[in-house]
Amino acid sequence: MGVGVKVEKLNAWYGKSQALYDITMQAQANHATALIGPSGCGKSTFVRCLNRMHETVPDARADGKVLVGDLSVYNGTTAVQIRRRIGMVFQKPNPFPTMSIYDNVAAGLKLNGFRDHHRLDEIVERSLKHAALWDEVKDTVRKKSGASLSGGQQQRLCIARALAVEPEVLLMDEPCSALDPISTGKIEELIFQLKEKYTIVIVTHNMQQASRVAEFTGFFLLGRLIEFDKTEKIFTTPSDKRTEDYITGRFG
Amino acid sequence: MRTRFQQGLDELRARLLRMGGLAEQAVDRACQAYIDRDLARCHAVLEGESQINVIEREIDELAFDLLALQQPIAVDLRFILAVTKINSDLERVGDQAVNIVERVMDMVELPKVELPVDIPRMAAAVSAMVRRSLESFIEGKAELAQAVLEMDNVVDRMRDEAFINLVKAMNENPAVTRQALDALLVARNLERVADHTTNIAEDVIFWVRGADVRHNASPEFPVTHEVPEVK
Numbered sequence: 001m002g003v004g005v006k007v008e009k010l011n012a013w014y015g016k017s018q019a020l021y022d023i024t025m026q027a028q029a030n031h032a033t034a035l036i037g038p039s040g041c042g043k044s045t046f047v048r049c050l051n052r053m054h055e056t057v058p059d060a061r062a063d064g065k066v067l068v069g070d071l072s073v074y075n076g077t078t079a080v081q082i083r084r085r086i087g088m089v090f091q092k093p094n095p096f097p098t099m100s101i102y103d104n105v106a107a108g109l110k111l112n113g114f115r116d117h118h119r120l121d122e123i124v125e126r127s128l129k130h131a132a133l134w135d136e137v138k139d140t141v142r143k144k145s146g147a148s149l150s151g152g153q154q155q156r157l158c159i160a161r162a163l164a165v166e167p168e169v170l171l172m173d174e175p176c177s178a179l180d181p182i183s184t185g186k187i188e189e190l191i192f193q194l195k196e197k198y199t200i201v202i203v204t205h206n207m208q209q210a211s212r213v214a215e216f217t218g219f220f221l222l223g224r225l226i227e228f229d230k231t232e233k234i235f236t237t238p239s240d241k242r243t244e245d246y247i248t249g250r251f252g
Numbered sequence: 253m254r255t256r257f258q259q260g261l262d263e264l265r266a267r268l269l270r271m272g273g274l275a276e277q278a279v280d281r282a283c284q285a286y287i288d289r290d291l292a293r294c295h296a297v298l299e300g301e302s303q304i305n306v307i308e309r310e311i312d313e314l315a316f317d318l319l320a321l322q323q324p325i326a327v328d329l330r331f332i333l334a335v336t337k338i339n340s341d342l343e344r345v346g347d348q349a350v351n352i353v354e355r356v357m358d359m360v361e362l363p364k365v366e367l368p369v370d371i372p373r374m375a376a377a378v379s380a381m382v383r384r385s386l387e388s389f390i391e392g393k394a395e396l397a398q399a400v401l402e403m404d405n406v407v408d409r410m411r412d413e414a415f416i417n418l419v420k421a422m423n424e425n426p427a428v429t430r431q432a433l434d435a436l437l438v439a440r441n442l443e444r445v446a447d448h449t450t451n452i453a454e455d456v457i458f459w460v461r462g463a464d465v466r467h468n469a470s471p472e473f474p475v476t477h478e479v480p481e482v483k
Contacts, residue, residue: 207323207325208323211325235325235326235329236325236326236329236330236462237326237330237462237463238326243326244326244327247325247326248324248325248326248327248328249254249257
């Protein structure tokens with residue numbers, strides 16, 4: 001099952017430049033939360049703070065409180081522990097090009113020393129099924145490389161890879177921006193199904209996508225969370241004029 | 253702001269204003285036709301109806317295109333939804349004007365009689381409601397729309413009074429039954445026009461504030477800022 005993500009007064013910097021200001025919000029367990037906002041508003045920085053990827057950038061730092069379930073992300077927990085519980089899918093599908101489909105999915109577990117081949121087979125199959133890719137690759141799962149798949153399939157492979165380590169939260173940073181409408185539709189359908197088991201936080205520039213897949217939406221602007229509410233409220237009657245101006249294309 | 257989309261919204265607004273002008277004119281002409289027993293005005297209303305119907309379809313087509321091609325959200329979506337609903341109401345206002353002149357055309361065939369009903373007063377109140385509901389749309393002001401809603405009770409009372417007095421007149425003097433029935437139907441048509449103006453006012457409030465105030469409902473999602481930037 002997914003767990004909720006609770007963020008309180010999260011601030012983030014790149015060197016001296018502050019990228020996030022006092023972000024406080026919650027992503028409810030087993031729901032999808034969309035983050036929208038113009039480029040450079042801090043939404044990607046925000047999700048990268050949730051699994052401590054932000055700190056991998058030189059001179060970048062963050063402070064504040066982030067709870068994933070009961071686990072405190074910035075207090076006494078290692079980044080590896082965090083990333084086992086929070087999977088991430090990026091804008092561009094990034095399968096390991098020299099590995100087979102099977103090895104791509106199994107990579108995270110193998111890195112963690114998992115050697116039970118029978119169990120590994122089960123996990124790979126289950127992860128590919130959860131990512132809605134199994135039926136398309138089951139006959140070539142050990143033969144074909146991850147890079148031989150189409151863009152949409154590669155993205156679902158990356159989702160399967162993230163799911164294999166059994167996270168509770170899945171972060172998606174513009175997962176469909178490089179995909180055609182059919183592949184986008186499949187990923188969106190997948191997000192809908194994945195909510196049963198995982199908590200999803202998705203960054204998107206596509207308003208329609210946010211409104212289609214997420215129960216909650218947050219609008220970021222200049223490093224601040226301007227508005228956070230139920231998705232239908234944000235897209236029909238937002239409370240803040242800046243949200244309305246952005247989503248209706250009056251700026252940004 | 254997307255230029256093509258803004259042009260579409262402007263066009264939609266302009267056509268609805270044209271539609272509103274025609275519907276308002278139809279009601280005013282129909283009321284004056286009743287007062288003056290004027291067949292020429294009756295024919296003008298009948299001829300104007302086809303024009304209203306044409307614009308109704310144009311507005312629906314344009315709104316449909318904007319929804320399909322531009323995927324509007326928030327205030328823009330509320331605006332387009334409100335326009336399509338106001339469009340229907342204005343078309344029905346035009347129909348009511350036609351119903352009124354049909355009664356007038358029947359009445360002018362009959363001897364003129366004194367009836368205990370003040371149709372001109374009711375017509376003035378209803379015309380004011382039509383005008384104000386359209387003003388609330390033009391200005392994008394929810395307060396103006398609210399004022400229209402409050403006027404509806406006055407017209408309802410006038411209709412009730414007309415009903416009581418005209419039934420009484422028919423009972424007391426059956427010779428005036430046909431004229432009284434015509435007047436009764438005109439009162440009812442006017443009251444229906446008033447109902448359509450309240451629908452228009454509710455749609456303006458929905459557009460501007462995002463609040464659904466129909467059927468005395470308390471709004472679930474009131475918008476805290478005044479919106480319209482549509483010129």
